[in-house]
Amino acid sequence: MDLRPHYRALGDTGIEVSPIGLGTVKLGRNRDVKYPDPFTLPDDDAVRALLAVAREHGINLLDTAPAYGASESRLGELIGNRNDWILCTKVGESWDGNGSTFDFSADAIRASVERSLRRLRTDVIDIVLIHSDGADVGILQGDAVATLDDLKRRGLIRAFGMSTKTAAGTLLAAETCDVLMTTFTEVEPDVREAAIAAGTAGAGLLVKKALQSGHRADGAALASPLASAAVSSVVVGTISTKHLTENVGQVLAAVA
Template sequence: MELRPLGGTGIGVSPLGLGTVKIGRNQQVKYPSAFTIPNDGAVRELFDLAWELGVNVVDTAPAYGNSEERLGKLLPHKNDWIVVSKTGEIFENGASRFDFSAEFTRKSVERSLRLLGRDYIDIMLVHSDGNDMNIIRESAVCDTLQQLKQEGLIRAVGMSTKTVESGLWCVENMDVVMVTYNVDHTDELPVLQRAAELKKGVLIKKGLQSGHAQSISDSLHFVFTQPAAHSVIVGTIDSAHLRANVAVTERVLASCS
């Protein structure tokens, strides 16, 4: 797959990114069916295949169980991937908890760097609890991420948003926004449109409706008609699904050009 510029970040991303919830956590998730977390050999094979197919974006988070730790151990060509991680949410003892303080944010980023075995993280997002504007206005997380970027520990900062207002704020004030956009959820279209105007980076979550999409082709075509949809994050632990998703993405992008 041909890489695309992620807004003005200077980062090139594959149009399809690999989400890694399923390699680290299978509790309290919203997928159509239950699944077993794959062993190290299966994860290595999946990463090798993704790299072979041209996928260079991998999405993780502390909230994804031991996903970051497994990426640090198993990801091939580790320093060549574009790693997206998050701060603010931790999943432990079967439940999520949130902390957006400056101290927690710094420790969270440092922990992610250690687990991932990286000197820097390409894209670090705020993992919202749904109270996006409260996080922005009343916590230190966004300012702390900007400081960590200045220190060279992060290349680009942003938020995984849940409201239009916060998405627009993020587009105006940060480098990257991650938004939900699919055939059944178009509320955040104004965010994509404003991002296109300002040449800001956009990552799409739930483009396939967390596995509930009726047609992968129709769903991806719908998303990629938006110029600001730079990379769609799709989670899978099935090699056949990964091959199919990449093939469909390439066909869709060819038809959109």
């Protein structure tokens, strides 16, 4: 099973991504999460094995965030060849083991990207998304976008955007961002419509929580977003090599 012939353009960024990406919340954080079952963080060998299976099938997109606990540091340590991967991380939300704090100021965003560069052990991050707290429009009216644009001009990041939570935020973000991450389900049809409009207009579109964080784990949930040409990749969280392989099979059946 090889996804490589099915890579999709990430909007107008020049980046190409596999139609399924690997979400890495569960590599770094097992408290204060919305998954149906409790779980233990995988050890280093299990993470290496997961990443090896992802590579074998041609997955090139890894999605992480400072808010995912040890996820960024573990990826930095365990991904092997940096050039094998498109790394997507976030700014704006921090998680200290107990709860989240949000800071979308220019200083916080610059400091967060510098910390992610160190943790991911890289000179350039492919994609940085604003990790919205829900107030998408208010955040977009602040300094965050201009700060990320400056980091892009300085060569520290290749593309930037926002993981949005509202339809209005998705549409507004599309005016200034390279990439959007949104849900894409019948539960939030207004967000889905806004995402399709944004993707059609040239934003790279990444889909999050397609399996509703494990509450709806069926193949149709992966196939349905990929039926839209506006979607570049569905980012699915898993720490199971079995589930990862099943998901790749479902995606290949949908896109091949």
